[in-house]
Amino acid sequence: MTTVAANGRRTAFVDNDQKPNGHGRMLRKEDPRFVRGRGRYVDDLQLPGMLHLAILRSPFAHARVLSVDTTLAEAHPKVRLVVTGAMLAEKGLAWMPTLSNDVQAVLAADKVRFQGQEVAFVVAEDRYAARDALELIDVEYEPLDPVIDVRTALAPGAPVIRDDLEGKADNHVFDWETGDAAATDEVFRRADVVVSQDIVYPRVHPAPMETCGAVADYDAVDGKLTLWSTTQAPHAHRTLYAIVAGLPEHKIRVVSPDIGGGFGNKVPIYPGYVCAIVGSLLTGKPVKWMEDRAENLISTGFARDYIMRGEIAATREGKILAVRTNVLADHGAFNGVAAPVKYPAGFFGVFTGSYDLEAAYCKMTAVYTNKAPGGVAYACSFRITEAVYLVERIVDCLAAELRMDPVELRMRNFIRPEQFPYRTKTGWVYDSGNYAPTMERAKQIAGYDELRAEQAEKRARGEIMGIGVSFFTEAVGAGPRKDMDILGLGMADGCELRVHPTGKAVVRLSVQTQGQGHETTFAQIVAEELGIPPQDIEVVHGDTDQTPFGLGTYGSRSTPVSGAAAALVARKVRDKARLIASGMLEVSVADLEWEKGSFTVAGDPNASVTIQDIAMRAHGAGDLPEGVEGGLEAQICYNPENLTYPHGAYICVVDIDPGTAKVTVRRFVAVDDCGTRINPMIIEGQVHGGLTDGVGMALMEMIAFDEDGNCLSGSLMDYLIPTALEVPDWETGFTVTPSPHHPIGAKGVGESATVGSPPAIVNAVVDALSPFGIRHADMPLTPSRVWEAMRGRPLPPI
Amino acid sequence: MTHIKVTVDGTVYEDDVEPRLLLAHYLRDRLGLTGTPIGCDTSSCGACTVDLDGATAKSCSVLAVQADGCAVTTVQGLAKDGGWTPLQRAFHEQHALQCGYCTPGMIMAARDLLRENPRPTAEEVRDALEGNLCRCTGYQNIVRAVLAAAGGQDGPEPGSRAGDAPGAQATEEVRA
Numbered sequence: 006m007t008t009v010a011a012n013g014r015r016t017a018f019v020d021n022d023q024k025p026n027g028h029g030r031m032l033r034k035e036d037p038r039f040v041r042g043r044g045r046y047v048d049d050l051q052l053p054g055m056l057h058l059a060i061l062r063s064p065f066a067h068a069r070v071l072s073v074d075t076t077l078a079e080a081h082p083k084v085r086l087v088v089t090g091a092m093l094a095e096k097g098l099a100w101m102p103t104l105s106n107d108v109q110a111v112l113a114a115d116k117v118r119f120q121g122q123e124v125a126f127v128v129a130e131d132r133y134a135a136r137d138a139l140e141l142i143d144v145e146y147e148p149l150d151p152v153i154d155v156r157t158a159l160a161p162g163a164p165v166i167r168d169d170l171e172g173k174a175d176n177h178v179f180d181w182e183t184g185d186a187a188a189t190d191e192v193f194r195r196a197d198v199v200v201s202q203d204i205v206y207p208r209v210h211p212a213p214m215e216t217c218g219a220v221a222d223y224d225a226v227d228g229k230l231t232l233w234s235t236t237q238a239p240h241a242h243r244t245l246y247a248i249v250a251g252l253p254e255h256k257i258r259v260v261s262p263d264i265g266g267g268f269g270n271k272v273p274i275y276p277g278y279v280c281a282i283v284g285s286l287l288t289g290k291p292v293k294w295m296e297d298r299a300e301n302l303i304s305t306g307f308a309r310d311y312i313m314r315g316e317i318a319a320t321r322e323g324k325i326l327a328v329r330t331n332v333l334a335d336h337g338a339f340n341g342v343a344a345p346v347k348y349p350a351g352f353f354g355v356f357t358g359s360y361d362l363e364a365a366y367c368k369m370t371a372v373y374t375n376k377a378p379g380g381v382a383y384a385c386s387f388r389i390t391e392a393v394y395l396v397e398r399i400v401d402c403l404a405a406e407l408r409m410d411p412v413e414l415r416m417r418n419f420i421r422p423e424q425f426p427y428r429t430k431t432g433w434v435y436d437s438g439n440y441a442p443t444m445e446r447a448k449q450i451a452g453y454d455e456l457r458a459e460q461a462e463k464r465a466r467g468e469i470m471g472i473g474v475s476f477f478t479e480a481v482g483a484g485p486r487k488d489m490d491i492l493g494l495g496m497a498d499g500c501e502l503r504v505h506p507t508g509k510a511v512v513r514l515s516v517q518t519q520g521q522g523h524e525t526t527f528a529q530i531v532a533e534e535l536g537i538p539p540q541d542i543e544v545v546h547g548d549t550d551q552t553p554f555g556l557g558t559y560g561s562r563s564t565p566v567s568g569a570a571a572a573l574v575a576r577k578v579r580d581k582a583r584l585i586a587s588g589m590l591e592v593s594v595a596d597l598e599w600e601k602g603s604f605t606v607a608g609d610p611n612a613s614v615t616i617q618d619i620a621m622r623a624h625g626a627g628d629l630p631e632g633v634e635g636g637l638e639a640q641i642c643y644n645p646e647n648l649t650y651p652h653g654a655y656i657c658v659v660d661i662d663p664g665t666a667k668v669t670v671r672r673f674v675a676v677d678d679c680g681t682r683i684n685p686m687i688i689e690g691q692v693h694g695g696l697t698d699g700v701g702m703a704l705m706e707m708i709a710f711d712e713d714g715n716c717l718s719g720s721l722m723d724y725l726i727p728t729a730l731e732v733p734d735w736e737t738g739f740t741v742t743p744s745p746h747h748p749i750g751a752k753g754v755g756e757s758a759t760v761g762s763p764p765a766i767v768n769a770v771v772d773a774l775s776p777f778g779i780r781h782a783d784m785p786l787t788p789s790r791v792w793e794a795m796r797g798r799p800l801p802p803i
Numbered sequence: 804m805t806h807i808k809v810t811v812d813g814t815v816y817e818d819d820v821e822p823r824l825l826l827a828h829y830l831r832d833r834l835g836l837t838g839t840p841i842g843c844d845t846s847s848c849g850a851c852t853v854d855l856d857g858a859t860a861k862s863c864s865v866l867a868v869q870a871d872g873c874a875v876t877t878v879q880g881l882a883k884d885g886g887w888t889p890l891q892r893a894f895h896e897q898h899a900l901q902c903g904y905c906t907p908g909m910i911m912a913a914r915d916l917l918r919e920n921p922r923p924t925a926e927e928v929r930d931a932l933e934g935n936l937c938r939c940t941g942y943q944n945i946v947r948a949v950l951a952a953a954g955g956q957d958g959p960e961p962g963s964r965a966g967d968a969p970g971a972q973a974t975e976e977v978r979a
Contacts, residue, residue, distance in 0.1 A: 032895055032896060032898070033895070033898065035903070036894070036895040036900060036903075037895065038903075039900055039903030039906050040878075040887070040891040040892075040894050040895055040900065040903075040906055040910065041838065041878065041879065041881075041882065041885075041891065042836075042837070042838015042839065042877060042878035042879040042907045043838060043879070044838075044903045044904075045837075046837075046840065046904065048831070048837070048840070048841070049831075049837035051832070051835065131832075132828070132832075133821070133823065133824070133828075212938065213902070213904075213938055214840075214842040214848060214850055214902065214904040214905050214936065214937070214938050214939075215840065215842065215902070215904045216842075263902075263903065264902065265840065265842075265902045265903070265904030266901075266902040266904060266938045266939055267902075268938065297843075297844045298842070298843040298844045298845065298848075299844055519902055520900075520901035520902025520903065520904075520939050521901065522901065686898050687898070689898070690898050690901055690939070690940055690941075690944060691901075692941075693940055693941030693942075693943050693944065694901065694938065694939045694940055694941045695941075696941055697938075697940075697941035697942065698938075720843070720844065720845045720847070721843045721845050721847035721848060721936070722845045722847060726936060726938065727942075728932070728933045728934075728935075728936060728942075729928070729929040729930075729932045729933060729935075729937075729942040729945070729946065730929050730930065730933050732941060732942055732943075734925075734943055734946075735941060735943050
């Protein structure tokens with residue numbers, strides 16, 4: 006069925022009658038509870054005797070904590086507990102490890118290092134009383150000079166933020182480089198054309214609709230801690246709590262219930278979670294912590310904040326030879342980046358993009374500033390948002406310099422299909438890709454040539470229209486355990502599959518959906534392999550007592566890693582089913598043919614058993630073939646041999662009002678290639694959401710600070726995210742280039758649109774403004790900033 | 804403490820509440836009706852949208868005492884016995900939700916629109932949902948769902964005001 010969108014274009018419509026037994030469009034199993042208000046999110050939990058926790062936060066960006074007087078708060082009749090940093094310090098809990106081997110203050114005991122930092126907490130009988138009591142805590146601060154502008158953080162004499170670290174005398178976090186500096190310099194020396202451009206990816210925030218929160222319940226009798234929390238990585242969190250709290254893992258149960266969006270915001274461990282645990286340990290009662298929106302925006306994991314200088318070298322004919330970049334990364338007051346340990350800059354090394362280069366080099370310096378920690382979040386795939394933005398902007402700068410069509414320039418430089426697996430100059434091995442057809446498909450949907458003609462006509466009339474292109478290669482599915490770990494935990498994922506006697510099944514995952522539809526798609530993966538209808542397969546996730554160990558959902562890694570595990574565990578069950586079938590049909594296994602859901606004796610179509618028959622036999626009476634145990638179940642831990650590298654071609658059309666400088670995204674065409682498509686409907690929804698992120702980042706969103714370090718974006722009044730009115734009807738398409746190393750050829754896709762769309766939008770705005778002599782303008786392209794750019798004064802972000 | 808009497812999803816509740824208690828917290832914490840979530844602290848996101856005496860209200864910006872004597876309908880009160888309303892079914896069929904957190908508020912806001920304007924255009928739907936933020940769907944499938952509920956086979960009859968009052972809810976139910 007198709008429908009005609011408001012703009013007159015035909016778009017695919019969900020076919021409600023289709024119930025695939027395997028891959029294909031299938032309506033979601035999780036919807037019925039959500040549309041009726043019966044989802045179960047953290048703040049929905051109410052336990053007997055549950056208390057409420059609220060956190061007192063620093064009003065200063067940088068200040069010494071001289072004293073914290075809790076007398077009045079403790080006297081509040083509904084308050085059960087008040088805890089300060091000093092109290093935690095006595096217990097050795099004032100600091101906790103971050104996912105980057107730094108430490109972060111749980112409660113500030115010595116000084117505060119960003120506005121919004123946790124200073125004390127109150128546990129009270131209800132959430133109102135807890136907030137009241139915060140007002141009764143008297144903290145004496147000695148303000149210190151803050152470091153806000155990342156460019157001055159390493160200046161001699163700059164205030165030292167991390168004086169808690171032994172011998173630390175500056176704000177330097179790390180230096181990192183990749184590629185070959187000498188070879189790249191040599192290519193730049195002999196290139197016909199060199200273009201360079203300063204490019205900022207401003208600080209933004211994932212801002213999931215549900216903020217972060219937890220309910221901690223410590224049972225002093227059996228010594229077991231249960232923590233319901235908004236976590237994308239329940240198993241990794243459990244291990245970290247075991248290390249911090251000194252409880253053994255089998256006495257910690259982390260439960261991630263329904264999560265109201267994650268987008269990377271819910272990967273790190275926040276002080277609030279630890280405070281809730283401490284609160285429950287000390288009161289012996291369940292303790293709930295639920296942050297409000299302001300707390301979420303000012304204190305939890307931000308995204309981006311890379312100050313980049315991009316350089317590109319090419320021949321006069323438009324052969325790109327090399328890309329070079331220098332990056333200054335603002336990590337905030339604690340290095341809390343959630344990335345594999347050996348990758349402090351995440352996967353920024355894929356900044357060479359989709360192009361076949363002779364050389365590439367990146368040098369990066371990361372610094373501390375008096376801001377909230379974070380960096381890796383908001384569908385960034387470990388910094389690939391930044392990498393793709395850099396290369397797709399700088400390629401457009403080159404196109405402008407060469408006066409070449411930006412699509413044509415990209416087509417001339419694509420890695421060719423026969424070059425895959427392709428090793429980039431920074432060492433990444435792209436698994437597969439066929440880029441030109443994807444670009445052609447986008448051009449075709451957009452009517453690219455007609456758009457350029459329309460633009461020429463409009464320009465002649467003085468109207469401002471822009472067309473922007475981006476072509477990206479993603480790198481998702483972290484990752485091979487030889488290279489990738491988080492705090493020593495290899496980035497593999499487990500999967501467990503049990504088929505019940507009547508042929509229904511339960512599949513247990515180590516990853517954790519936050520709306521991406523795993524309860525549906527993982528049932529489909531198993532259905533495809535085993536022939537059991539997806540409606541008969543229950544997907545269990547998010548409970549560390551019930552699910553196999555694994556690293557969780559972020560970096561679009563669920564399909565690449567856990568999806569592979571689900572397919573392979575189903576095949577393992579199928580292999581056992583084949584043995585049982587051979588006994589049931591009294592033939593050798595070699596004589597059996599598998600047709601989704603049943604084994605048939607070759608040449609005898611009447612001699613057949615279904616997977617359901619086999620399941621009953623596996624659990625029932627009667628002999629099984631020699632050496633076969635009863636039951637029908639299997640477990641697996643999948644270690645991916647490589648990442649998957651989905652790609653996409655995006656085209657954006659913008660109109661700019663000459664009177665107000667307001668940018669309207671009139672059309673957006675997104676063609677994605679994520680290999681095998683498990684559920685096209687869900688992929689399309691993932692893409693729509695990510696494209697909307699792109700509109701937000703490119704045109705509206707920014708976490709800004711004033712010179713004193715006051716966060717200016719601490720509410721949804723100031724931090725603007727797109728509504729239904731700021732986004733167009735999306736136009737999506739796809740090509741299919743399977744991943745050769747993935748069991749079902751599927752690649753991740755969840756973050757592709759967030760990665761690929763901002764450069765397309767900015768390229769469109771810059772294209773629109775090119776008659777004004779503009780070659781680059783930094784995000785967010787708000788009306789005031791575009792207004793300045795139209796007058797030849799493009800502004801850096803604040 | 805102030806005594807209030809509120810009808811929520813057809814059930815009458817009498818309670819003593821602090822005057823400062825927000826309706827959203829009253830519904831969630833006191834009545835256990837957690838289908839109405841909270842997404843912000845500035846009345847921006849619309850996740851907590853409910854029907855208050857026939858008009859939509861962001862329940863984070865209404866005091867429980869202000870609802871005294873009123874009838875409140877939440878998403879949990881739309882369909883009886885586990886059934887679907889046309890909007891709920893359309894949200895499912897058009898994949899108009901992902902994490903599900905904005906969904907209750909979206910459905911309540913869309914319901915209000917269809918009551919006022921049974922045959923909206925796509926632009927009218929977008930305009931009507933401007934007060935409801937979603938981070939997952941990019942809105943397009945939500946627009947599709949509202950249009951499908953308005954004009955689809957499961958939608959209310961043209962000109963009907965299904966779901967207008969608690970007594971009319973039965974007509975909103977369709978096959979489960």
